[in-house]
Amino acid sequence: MQKIAIVGLGVIGGSFAKAFKASDSSNYYVMGIDRNQATLDQALEAGVIAEGEVENETILQRADIVIIALYPENIKEFILQNSDAFKEGAILTETTGIKQYVIGSIVPILPKQVDFIFGHPMAGRESQGFEYSDHTAFIGANYILTPLASNKPENLEVFKALLKKIGFQRLTQVTPLVHDELIAYTSQLCHCIAAALINSDRPERNTVQFIGDSYRDLTRIAKLNENLWSELMLNNKDVLVQVISEFEAEMSKIKESLITDNKRELEEAFIEATRRRVDMEKNDLMI
Amino acid sequence: MQKIAIVGLGVIGGSFAKAFKASDSSNYYVMGIDRNQATLDQALEAGVIAEGEVENETILQRADIVIIALYPENIKEFILQNSDAFKEGAILTETTGIKQYVIGSIVPILPKQVDFIFGHPMAGRESQGFEYSDHTAFIGANYILTPLASNKPENLEVFKALLKKIGFQRLTQVTPLVHDELIAYTSQLCHCIAAALINSDRPERNTVQFIGDSYRDLTRIAKLNENLWSELMLNNKDVLVQVISEFEAEMSKIKESLITDNKRELEEAFIEATRRRVDMEKNDLMI
Numbered sequence: 304m305q306k307i308a309i310v311g312l313g314v315i316g317g318s319f320a321k322a323f324k325a326s327d328s329s330n331y332y333v334m335g336i337d338r339n340q341a342t343l344d345q346a347l348e349a350g351v352i353a354e355g356e357v358e359n360e361t362i363l364q365r366a367d368i369v370i371i372a373l374y375p376e377n378i379k380e381f382i383l384q385n386s387d388a389f390k391e392g393a394i395l396t397e398t399t400g401i402k403q404y405v406i407g408s409i410v411p412i413l414p415k416q417v418d419f420i421f422g423h424p425m426a427g428r429e430s431q432g433f434e435y436s437d438h439t440a441f442i443g444a445n446y447i448l449t450p451l452a453s454n455k456p457e458n459l460e461v462f463k464a465l466l467k468k469i470g471f472q473r474l475t476q477v478t479p480l481v482h483d484e485l486i487a488y489t490s491q492l493c494h495c496i497a498a499a500l501i502n503s504d505r506p507e508r509n510t511v512q513f514i515g516d517s518y519r520d521l522t523r524i525a526k527l528n529e530n531l532w533s534e535l536m537l538n539n540k541d542v543l544v545q546v547i548s549e550f551e552a553e554m555s556k557i558k559e560s561l562i563t564d565n566k567r568e569l570e571e572a573f574i575e576a577t578r579r580r581v582d583m584e585k586n587d588l589m590i
Numbered sequence: 591m592q593k594i595a596i597v598g599l600g601v602i603g604g605s606f607a608k609a610f611k612a613s614d615s616s617n618y619y620v621m622g623i624d625r626n627q628a629t630l631d632q633a634l635e636a637g638v639i640a641e642g643e644v645e646n647e648t649i650l651q652r653a654d655i656v657i658i659a660l661y662p663e664n665i666k667e668f669i670l671q672n673s674d675a676f677k678e679g680a681i682l683t684e685t686t687g688i689k690q691y692v693i694g695s696i697v698p699i700l701p702k703q704v705d706f707i708f709g710h711p712m713a714g715r716e717s718q719g720f721e722y723s724d725h726t727a728f729i730g731a732n733y734i735l736t737p738l739a740s741n742k743p744e745n746l747e748v749f750k751a752l753l754k755k756i757g758f759q760r761l762t763q764v765t766p767l768v769h770d771e772l773i774a775y776t777s778q779l780c781h782c783i784a785a786a787l788i789n790s791d792r793p794e795r796n797t798v799q800f801i802g803d804s805y806r807d808l809t810r811i812a813k814l815n816e817n818l819w820s821e822l823m824l825n826n827k828d829v830l831v832q833v834i835s836e837f838e839a840e841m842s843k844i845k846e847s848l849i850t851d852n853k854r855e856l857e858e859a860f861i862e863a864t865r866r867r868v869d870m871e872k873n874d875l876m877i
Contacts, residue, residue, distance in 0.1 A: 426802060447799070488797070497804075501866045514870070515777055517781060517784075518777065520807045523867075537851060552790065554782065569816075573814040576785035580813045587798050
């Protein structure tokens with residue numbers, strides 16, 4: 304039986320806890336650390352953690368695997384405060400959406416007795432908090448691992464097997480830079496677009512009566528946790544600004560085709576977009 | 591019993607036919623005109639039309655209501671070819687996504703014996719063709735009407751009652767200009783954004799392994815029928831270019847906040863976006 308500690312029972316940490324229970328709960332003894340007692344009580348009541356602590360007292364000392372589902376800034380603090388508590392040989396991981404910055408700030412302060420495997424579950428939710436966590440959140444989803452050269456191969460295998468168990472389907476290993484570039488494009492840029500789209504509405508319009516599915520889809524992620532996202536984006540700003548510029552260039556091409564009445568060029572842009580989307584659907588496990 | 595002719599059994603026309611059957615089919619006698627015999631056969635087999643013709647022979651002469659679900663360019667041609675066939679007092683309508691241009695091109699050639707009510711069902715689908723039509727497509731959806739001063743009030747009431755019967759929930763009347771501005775924003779801009787986003791991907795990336803829900807959502811409508819959309823957009827280009835520029839200005843604000851490390855400004859943009867989206871959800875019937 305693996306002893307697992309989940310630190311931070313928000314939407315991601317909570318989904319991990321629920322996914323463990325939903326998969327094969329006899330294999331896992333899941334404990335929770337969350338500064339909010341009410342959240343721990345909820346998780347205990349739901350039966351997804353066996354015990355909980357608002358600050359670590361005895362949990363980390365027993366945990367074989369520690370999943371830290373906190374904001375980037377809070378991970379470092381948590382590790383510093385508990386560096387002596389982690390069990391000898393424990394596997395640690397975190398779930399944030401940026402890797403270069405987080406790895407750079409955490410590796411220098413890591414206690415010697417642990418093996419920290421950095422990674423990113425590709426299953427963000429637009430709502431925060433344990434109440435929005437979901438045992439199916441990870442089923443079929445992608446997981447990106449950015450291992451360190453120092454990670455023990457056997458620990459990587461243990462962690463990957465665990466991820467597969469709770470539903471992740473495609474596990475990919477890349478460098479932190481490649482991760483951050485791709486996340487800037489597939490996630491951060493999308494969130495910027497959603498915010499810019501809804502913010503460009505004119506208040507005097509009665510837009511809601513005109514909404515179709517496309518607008519609903521494109522603004523679903525406009526509900527942004529401003530603290531988390533500005534932190535993630537500012538700590539990844541070089542690559543993010545680059546992908547924003549590349550997007551702006553494509554947008555500007557379309558606008559130019561419209562202004563100059565260039566139907567052929569406009570159609571070419573739409574044919575290419577269609578081709579890419581169809582291609583994506585062939586390879587995307589969750590469509 | 592109302593005799594209804596549907597012209598063009600694509601995804602929209604087909605959804606009308608299926609919705610009539612699904613609502614209270616004993617009230618409606620539905621006939622179909624489609625240049626494709628195979629489509630007519632499918633619709634006949636599905637029992638959603640009682641009879642079909644590839645070109646009008648006897649259907650329009652009997653139809654009280656004619657729903658023309660064709661591309662903008664084809665509506666005019668259809669009316670010109672059949673102007674003598676329409677029944678005296680028939681209500682005609684079309685379903686295209688632009689109103690100023692369509693009204694401007696059709697009103698001058700309308701036969702005297704019909705009452706043409708222009709409108710737009712807000713329920714586009716990303717796939718084309720009868721096989722993607724759906725009897726639930728209109729349930730809870732918005733319908734925008736842009737009536738002419740010459741429309742008979744009793745005909746408007748008949749048409750509105752029909753729309754309500756098949757599931758449309760909020761019927762709104764606006765001027766063609768207001769319609770086109772709002773459609774430019776809520777639909778055409780969204781489709782341009784989706785195309786620009788997917789076209790700005792770099793081919794050397796293996797993006798599909800990094801996709802999360804946000805990218806899936808924002809590119810769902812990137813599968814564009816290039817003929818239809820370029821026609822709709824070019825015929826609405828003045829207002830579309832304007833809303834693209836307004837969107838670009840918001841995008842550029844976000845980019846600037848990133849470049850200048852202005853966390854407060856970035857957070858403000860996200861707080862405003864969240865407020866707007868939450869507000870929208872309170873008033874959107876389909877969320």
